[in-house]
Amino acid sequence: MENLVIPGNQVIKGKIEVSGAKNAAVAILPASIIAGPKVYIDNIPEIDDVSTLLNILESMGVDIRRRGRNSLEIDSSKMREKSTLSYGMIKKLRASSYFMGSLLARFGYAEVPAPGGCELGPRPIDQHLKGFAALGADVNMENGIVKLKAKKLKGAKIYLDVVSVGATVNIMLAAATAEGRTVIENVAKEPEVVDVANFLNAMGASVRGAGTDIIRIDGVKDFYPASHTIIPDRIEAGTLLMAAAATGGELLLQEVIPTHLEAPIAKLKEMGFDITTTLDTVEVKGCQDLQPVDIKTFPYPGYPTDLQALGMVLLTRAPGTSVITENVFESRFKHVDELKRMGANIKMEGKAAIVEGGKPLNGAPVRVADLRAGAALVVAGLIANGETVLSGIEHIYRGYEKLENKLSKLGIVIYHENKNKRKNFSQKY
Numbered sequence: 001m002e003n004l005v006i007p008g009n010q011v012i013k014g015k016i017e018v019s020g021a022k023n024a025a026v027a028i029l030p031a032s033i034i035a036g037p038k039v040y041i042d043n044i045p046e047i048d049d050v051s052t053l054l055n056i057l058e059s060m061g062v063d064i065r066r067r068g069r070n071s072l073e074i075d076s077s078k079m080r081e082k083s084t085l086s087y088g089m090i091k092k093l094r095a096s097s098y099f100m101g102s103l104l105a106r107f108g109y110a111e112v113p114a115p116g117g118c119e120l121g122p123r124p125i126d127q128h129l130k131g132f133a134a135l136g137a138d139v140n141m142e143n144g145i146v147k148l149k150a151k152k153l154k155g156a157k158i159y160l161d162v163v164s165v166g167a168t169v170n171i172m173l174a175a176a177t178a179e180g181r182t183v184i185e186n187v188a189k190e191p192e193v194v195d196v197a198n199f200l201n202a203m204g205a206s207v208r209g210a211g212t213d214i215i216r217i218d219g220v221k222d223f224y225p226a227s228h229t230i231i232p233d234r235i236e237a238g239t240l241l242m243a244a245a246a247t248g249g250e251l252l253l254q255e256v257i258p259t260h261l262e263a264p265i266a267k268l269k270e271m272g273f274d275i276t277t278t279l280d281t282v283e284v285k286g287c288q289d290l291q292p293v294d295i296k297t298f299p300y301p302g303y304p305t306d307l308q309a310l311g312m313v314l315l316t317r318a319p320g321t322s323v324i325t326e327n328v329f330e331s332r333f334k335h336v337d338e339l340k341r342m343g344a345n346i347k348m349e350g351k352a353a354i355v356e357g358g359k360p361l362n363g364a365p366v367r368v369a370d371l372r373a374g375a376a377l378v379v380a381g382l383i384a385n386g387e388t389v390l391s392g393i394e395h396i397y398r399g400y401e402k403l404e405n406k407l408s409k410l411g412i413v414i415y416h417e418n419k420n421k422r423k424n425f426s427q428k429y
């Protein structure tokens with residue numbers, strides 16, 4: 001497997017456009033089969049999770065045509081009613097569970113392998129299944145496969161015990177064709193949830209209230225050809241902003257929605273960074289005396305859990321004590337041990353990480369455990385003294401479109417290493 005070799009003490013400088021949101025795209029692709037008529041989707045990020053979903057769609061008989069680098073035409077009119085979804089593909093990404101809601105809505109039937117746990121701890125789907133049952137589906141689990149059947153889906157009132165992006169989206173998909181009104185309370189308000197609702201409505205569904213605590217869906221029978229442009233990826237945007245801030249550089253991010261980044265921007269300002277926003281750009285400039293801050297992750301509009309690791313790397317530069325509390329996932333601190341190998345002073349206390357910042361990191365061989373920890377370790381490598389070698393980099397390609405390409409446009413040098421042969425990134429592509 002290839003490694004990434006990152007020389008230290010680099011500075012990000014320049015401007016770059018943000019790609020389409022991974023967590024909107026991986027919900028909208030499974031949702032596209034609810035309709036039947038063709039749908040046209042733009043600003044789809046070219047990432048491995050999207051390729052996996054396109055393979056799954058094609059294995060079900062869905063016709064996919066590329067209309068440009070980031071544009072797709074999806075025709076599910078001739079797809080098979082019953083497809084055996086390969087566990088090998090399904091287990092690659094948790095978003096495959098969205099096929100439960102969309103197949104149920106289209107055919108009243110779904111057989112989808114349950115998503116496995118992952119690096120963030122157990123990933124239950126009890127709230128998803130609670131919603132499907134409330135809509136009148138028979139829910140069974142046999143040999144790790146979730147089997148759903150419903151003669152007729154009927155609207156229901158559903159209260160989510162946990163604020164869950166996945167459960168909110170999955171139940172919204174199933175309710176799109178249920179008879180009557182479905183009301184889901186205590187829902188996730190992430191911008192990606194709103195983007196999925198907008199896509200469903202573009203196809204002819206009737207979804208109201210996405211982005212608030214209560215979503216109302218009035219089931220419909222007829223859908224129409226639709227086109228939709230995916231929103232910019234706020235997590236990629238936050239990743240790049242924090243990378244530039246950590247290196248003491250300057251970055252102008254284009255094609256973003258600054259209101260989706262309020263919590264990370266507020267934290268960067270608290271740390272002392274100079275942030276300027278316009279309608280669709282965010283600019284960050286380095287700061288001299290970085291301040292330690294406390295970060296608590298919460299569902300949107302709170303500080304996103306997906307930027308917890310990035311915030312931690314940044315705070316290793318702030319002299320003093322910063323406390324980072326993870327309130328969304330059970331165990332999302334796999335990056336801590338790797339950062340400690342690089343010399344970071346971090347102590348764990350329950351679900352909080354106490355960071356004593358101010359001492360530079362030192363380059364070291366480190367292992368990437370999950371997508372966002374991978375991005376954080378890339379940034380740690382950029383700011384460390386000496387060279388850092390990352391293994392397990394396939395995680396990064398799941399969710400960041402051409403990250404190395406973007407970083408090299410911002411003046412960063414990264415090498416690919418395969419069996420001790422090194423290629424500068426720009427030589428490789």
Ligand code: EPZ
Nearest residue numbers: 023095123124125126127128162164165166167328329371
């Ligand atoms: C989505 O995951 C995102 N993934 C995650 O991004 C993100 O970190 C997470 O939301 C939180 O914002 C996608 O959108 C594909 P949840 P999801 O259901 O839907 C518990 C990334 O790096 N829970 O909101 O799986 C769950 O255990 C990924 O891009 C239940 O208890 O997250 C967790 O503690 C990582 N029962 C909490 O809710 C359920 O039925 C939030 O999970 C469902 C969830």
